[in-house]
Amino acid sequence: MGGPTNNNLETILKTRNLVSDQDLAAAKLEHINTGASLEDILIQRKVLDVGTLTKIKAEEFGIPFIDVNNLEIASYILDLIPETLAVKYQVLPFKEEGMDLDLAMADPLDLQTIAIIEKRATRRIKPFQADPSIIKLVIEQQYTKALGNEVTEALREVSADEEVGVTNIDAMMGTNLSTKNLEDAPVARIVGQILQYAIRTKASDIHIEPGEKQTRIRYRLDGVLVERLNLPGSIHENLVSRIKILSNLKIDEKRVPQDGRFKAQLGSTIIDLRISTLPTVYGEKVVMRLLEGTGKAIGINQLGLRGDGLRKFQANLDKTVGMILVTGPTGSGKTNTIAAALQTVNKPGVNIVTLEDPVEIRVPGTNQVQVNPQAGLTFASGLRSILRQDPNIIMVGEIRDFETAELAIHAALTGHLVFSTLHTKSAAAALPRLYDMHVEPFLLASTINMVIGQRLVRILCTACRKAHPVTDPEFKVISEHLGKFTPNNLKTIQIYEPVGCKVCNDSGFTGRTGIFEVMEMNSKLGESIVDRLPEQEIQIIAIQNGMTTMLQDGFMKVIAGETTIEEVLRVAED
Template identity: 50%
Template sequence: ESMIGKPVEAYYATRSAIQRAIDTKYAAQIGEEVDEAMEDVGVLNLNSSFAVQDIAGQGLDNAPVAKIVNMILDYAIKHHSSDVHIEPREGKISVRYRIHGILSEKLTLPNKLGPSIVSRIKILANMKIDEHRIPQDNRFQVRSGERLVDLRVSVMPAIYGEKVVMRLLEKGADVLSLEQTGLRGPAYKSYKDGLAKTQGILLITGPTGSGKTQTLASSLAILNTQEVNILTVEDPVEIRVDGVTQVQVNPEVGLTFASALRAFLRQDPDIIMVGEIRDAETADLAVQAALTGHLVLATLHTNSAAGALPRLLDMGVQPFLLSSTINVIVAQRLVRRLCDDCKQPVESTEEEMRVLHESLDPLHGLDLKESSGEMLHFDSNTTKVKLYKPVGCPKCADSGYQGRIGIFELMTVTEKIGKMIMGHQSAAEISAQAQQDGMLTMVQDGYIKALDGMTTISEVLRVQNV
């Protein structure tokens, strides 16, 4: 203060937070970085292989193509991309990133670099670099600063060359609370009630990338105490939960979901989590575990909560077993969350009011306390509402969105719904009964979150039929 003649305010920030701020403010675009590396492309060194590549420190390989691959991966990690697509096309190589569920092209490269980039990735993933005719799959790890990331790699031959898709799974990722995932209100209470039971099945359904794993991890964090033995079988283990025994399937040696479940029953479990019910054998074992006094959490690929029932019936599970073992079914999707720093209020359009009324009028009036503390009333006579639109700022990398949030529908298997299952009634009929009992559909939950300024109606429509 004596040197500058002004008062100084001290702030505390972690090293990683400071690095993120520097990256956001000063980092060059990936295209500019790759252009510099491409000037050095010449003789390529593709003979080194290692398990963990340090892509942000001294471990950086000096080969030009290795630099380009490292830059592609570093960009993915810094921007929290879930997938990277390296695609050969006519006249170019396209590099696309899936960020917050949206796939967009961030970089194009000359065709001549394609084989060398694919070979480099094959070396990192310990694949056969001279095999170009059949698909290959494997995985490797990279380190960027303090972050360690698992990459699942798939290489597929196509007409213009081999296409690479890499799925990024950050090790040590934080486990969100259920509230942070977006589960709230009556659905949150019903879900917590389901977790409090000592036996039965709690199902999470949705397509790939809908946040099922995070919801399960949040659930395990609640259940995880010294008094219970929790066992999970997953493919792969994406989120590690301290104090929980997590097993990763390995079909090559016979460790499948079904074989792991059989072994679990001899491990004195209280709670069992099944990463995915894929076949009749796994479904039958999950039901038997629930019948013998265990709480079973599992995921299934269906489009709605009620849609899980015919899926399990198709796998051969008897209706009377479903009605007596399933406690709660949750269906979910992920929508992009509006950036709180730059979102702007707008008046709803005529089309937006049409879809809102179509979905929310069956609720016969809605009183919502917004995150801002304001009260909002919506009913069949409402003509205009305040919504929000994405704008873009440095904090959200000019996208208008920051992170994602879940939209949910939760169906409790009541005695009435149990009888409908026994009577082989359709998923649509069961869903209609659940809505009469008070279930919000995913779309209704999404529109309520749009009214609360968390997301947009267009985002809900985008994932509605995924």
């Protein structure tokens, strides 16, 4: 925060008798030796606390001080400033009079922040000084409380017959929900609110987690899990039962995990939900994965592949036999990559059959099959049937065991192009994983054409991203990871940081893109597989053969202004 100079602060403190001559002299000496501000030194030495100093500075500048604890703030006032913006700039709107908005701020002298908030809220800002040490926590509490108020209001307003736009399409075709004693409007409305928020924010997952006294609701937004709501623990069992009813799960079975699914319609949006329950010490935890019912494949050029990696990928798609593996953790974009590849190789003279769990993205012109283990249709049994369907190209959603791996390799050896995925941290790690499944290394060496490792990073919003010169620490991080790919002019290049605006809902990011490593097989890598070399040695050989690692690809995207150093390290650094 801006404030009095050291000399002015010294005068103020002496006038108010807030600091002894001895403490002040010691602080001044440290200021001379270290260059740190007198204000920071006094706080660090605990001569003054942040709250007291904040009040002093507010009074000196004629800015009113506001105690943000126990404020009662209406939801419509909080709606004027999105939570992401409030957290970023450490501001909290608390009162509105006409076109004037009272705003608690960690730094009310920050005119740039005031201008940003005025533009977003379309109100004149009256700044108030808040205690910087607590305002962040209060912001989180107030916005969480506001979401809770929305749910509470929904419980009051909904009638017994309303479903809040959430319709179980599967249930309409057979299950009579009205016979369930927990089909009451309040619980249905809460589920509707939880789902609506997920749709609005484009969340990929919803976590409903029981605690000792409260139930926590968290959403995975652009790959990051964030807490958005706390509900009374007393409602948890009814909430879970409502979700179980929609998913056709056993309501009275609470001792073992259950998996289910249902389709839901919110307005004009139809989504598929995959439900997983897990018994914990405080009750059943529920995770709901949201899948767009109308998901479509994107083009290869939209994945984020660049340069040599894209060239290798396209070249291997032209092959008619062998195996292509895509690796990465859950939520790393493997499904999109496979779908883009299938769309590319999908031609009138080609028969493509897939086995998926579930079918997330529709690829017209292909034969997509969803596995159903309860009915006996597994990856292994389905693959046996597919081989009798005269396929040219086969896609197996995931290789999970020896039987599936053996059948997939057999298909690749007998004139088919096979696509599949593995849950490994890198492209090189895919091979030891297959060793562990007891697949013969010589078979892997002769069938695998290419292994792709990938992650997803958030893309900077081009409407508000802010450029800055590369700092010395940033130069060190980038050059260490890029190595020979480091541009000669790196010190003069500008990279970008997130800001936040209406376009990106004040997050600073819009969407995600992939960072990749494409490990194309050759004789040297084939020998390393036959020799059962570990992941680290395979990685070294792949890099020597020209593979760009995920981290390198990520830092190239940092230099290109697509993402940030923090994003790349968050998703790709092991």
